[in-house]
Amino acid sequence: MRCDDVRMRLLEGQRGGLEPPEDAELRSHVAGCPACAHEEQADRLLTEALEHRMPQYAASPALKRRLAAAWPAPVTPPPPWWRARLRAWAPLLAAAAVVIVAVPLLLSTPALRGGGPGMTPLVTEAVNDHLRVIGSEHPLDIASGGVHQVKPWFEGRLDFAPVVAFGGDEDFPLQGGAVAWFIDRKAATFVFKRRLHGISLFVFRADGLPWAARDTQRIGAVDVYPTTARGFNVLLWRQRDLGYALVSDVDAAELRDLAGRIIGNP
Amino acid sequence: MRAVGEAYHEAVMWEQAGRWALGREALAHADALHNLARYLTGNTVDAEDLVQETYARALRAADQFTPGTNLKAWLCRILRNAYLSLYRRRRHDPVVGGLDTVNPGVPTAAEASFLGDIELDRLRKVVSEEIERALLSLGDDARTVILLDLEGLTEVEVADVLGCPVGTVKSRLARARAALRRQLGDYGRG
Numbered sequence: 001m002r003c004d005d006v007r008m009r010l011l012e013g014q015r016g017g018l019e020p021p022e023d024a025e026l027r028s029h030v031a032g033c034p035a036c037a038h039e040e041q042a043d044r045l046l047t048e049a050l051e052h053r054m055p056q057y058a059a060s061p062a063l064k065r066r067l068a069a070a071w072p073a074p075v076t077p078p079p080p081w082w083r084a085r086l087r088a089w090a091p092l093l094a095a096a097a098v099v100i101v102a103v104p105l106l107l108s109t110p111a112l113r114g115g116g117p118g119m120t121p122l123v124t125e126a127v128n129d130h131l132r133v134i135g136s137e138h139p140l141d142i143a144s145g146g147v148h149q150v151k152p153w154f155e156g157r158l159d160f161a162p163v164v165a166f167g168g169d170e171d172f173p174l175q176g177g178a179v180a181w182f183i184d185r186k187a188a189t190f191v192f193k194r195r196l197h198g199i200s201l202f203v204f205r206a207d208g209l210p211w212a213a214r215d216t217q218r219i220g221a222v223d224v225y226p227t228t229a230r231g232f233n234v235l236l237w238r239q240r241d242l243g244y245a246l247v248s249d250v251d252a253a254e255l256r257d258l259a260g261r262i263i264g265n266p
Numbered sequence: 267m268r269a270v271g272e273a274y275h276e277a278v279m280w281e282q283a284g285r286w287a288l289g290r291e292a293l294a295h296a297d298a299l300h301n302l303a304r305y306l307t308g309n310t311v312d313a314e315d316l317v318q319e320t321y322a323r324a325l326r327a328a329d330q331f332t333p334g335t336n337l338k339a340w341l342c343r344i345l346r347n348a349y350l351s352l353y354r355r356r357r358h359d360p361v362v363g364g365l366d367t368v369n370p371g372v373p374t375a376a377e378a379s380f381l382g383d384i385e386l387d388r389l390r391k392v393v394s395e396e397i398e399r400a401l402l403s404l405g406d407d408a409r410t411v412i413l414l415d416l417e418g419l420t421e422v423e424v425a426d427v428l429g430c431p432v433g434t435v436k437s438r439l440a441r442a443r444a445a446l447r448r449q450l451g452d453y454g455r456g
Contacts, residue, residue, distance in 0.1 A: 007440060007444075008436060008437060008440050010440075011439065011440065011443070012436070038385075038386070041386055042385055042386055042389060042447060043443065043447075045386060045389035045390060046389060046443060046446065046447055046450075049389060049392050049397055049450075050397065050412070050416055051416070053392065053393065053394050053397055054394065054397045054398065054401070054416075055394045055395075055397070055398050056297075056301055057300055057301045057304035057305075057310070057313065058297040058300060058301065059296040059297050059299070059300035059314075059317065060314070063296065063300065063314050063317060063318070064293065064296050066318060067293055067296055067317070067318065067321050068289075068293055070318070070321060070322065070325070071285075071286070071289030071290075071292070071293070071321065071325055128286075128287040131287055131333055132287060132290070132291060134333070134334055135291055135333060135334065135337055
């Protein structure tokens with residue numbers, strides 16, 4: 001390795017970015033070359049100066065407020081044309097609705113709570129939260145060696161105890177956890193991996209949210225609502241007081257497999 | 267027709283929700299972008315304008331961002347392009363640190379032993395104001411590649427921001443750092 005080559009690789013070597021044979025060759029050269037040894041030391045001092053003494057100019061709170069205001073929050077778009085026509089027919093439709101609703105009400109109360117469009121806010125939130133997790137540089141508040149390391153970390157950070165029976169395995173290793181918001185409430189976020197794909201599990205209080213009573217699939221002892229949105233597979237279910245949203249771009253069957261392990265009946 | 271109307275309505279909602287989520291993530295990088303803008307423009311007023319322009323451009327181009335890629339790198343690229351189009355011509359080009367003209371050279375062993383202790387001592391004692399002054403004395407490209415590297419961008423991401431091949435990032439960074447070291451050493455001799 002010539003001096004020019006060594007100089008070009010010093011920074012990478014300092015950061016441990018070289019392959020072992022190349023790193024050994026670089027170290028060997030530096031040990032025997034006073035000029036390159038000097039360069040290596042000077043480069044380290046420069047890095048130290050830049051990382052610790054270079055002035056940092058953070059954005060002012062006023063600028064951040066302006067930026068936030070300029071990036072609009074989602075607003076409900078104008079209703080499509082058919083909604084205006086529906087209004088004209090509203091009285092008649094209301095009467096029809098009484099009949100339509102009353103019959104299943106008499107037969108089965110849970111059927112009042114529908115799946116489909118009613119689930120849209122949950123699906124939207126689940127996918128958005130998943131995108132935030134996979135797009136974040138630091139998605140995890142606690143890196144994981146297993147669920148017994150992650151679950152205790154949530155104590156004191158949530159107003160509920162997340163119940164997750166599955167702590168990760170070779171197929172779906174648990175990466176870690178974080179606290180996030182799910183719609184209007186705090187959620188425990190668990191991040192699993194499937195090969196190179198990230199899988200987010202959000203656990204939150206289920207009360208007050210629209211849970212599907214139809215279009216569900218049975219996984220273990222739980223009715224799970226499966227859907228897709230923006231290319232992501234989403235599974236939503238409720239177990240006792242807690243709601244669960246599992247989101248990923250992995251195959252739907254693999255996601256169901258993971259849901260089975262989380263629910264506890266694979 | 268009802269299904270089409272609903273699908274359209276939902277698509278609009280998805281699109282808005284996606285933009286909003288992207289905006290929330292983008293705001294997390296405001297400090298890093300402002301720091302980069304401050305070192306590119308050399309003053310706070312222009313830096314704030316540049317960051318605002320960056321976010322405005324990012325909002326317009328939000329659908330071009332690929333989820334799963336580095337949002338900070340994407341924003342840095344927008345910021346640099348905005349800087350090139352809006353500010354670069356206003357500034358006087360510095361005379362040091364041009365990446366195509368500066369060759370750090372390889373000091374001989376004798377030169378190294380003569381200069382070595384002086385330079386190392388100087389680097390140990392250099393203060394914040396001198397680092398900033400030295401950075402600002404570099405050319406735009408040299409300054410940018412050092413700042414992007416400090417922000418933790420990979421060589422691939424830096425190459426994307428600078429619009430150069432990945433293979434040249436390493437040599438550009440080495441030259442830029444060598445130029446910065448020389449500047450800091452000059453302050454010591456002065």
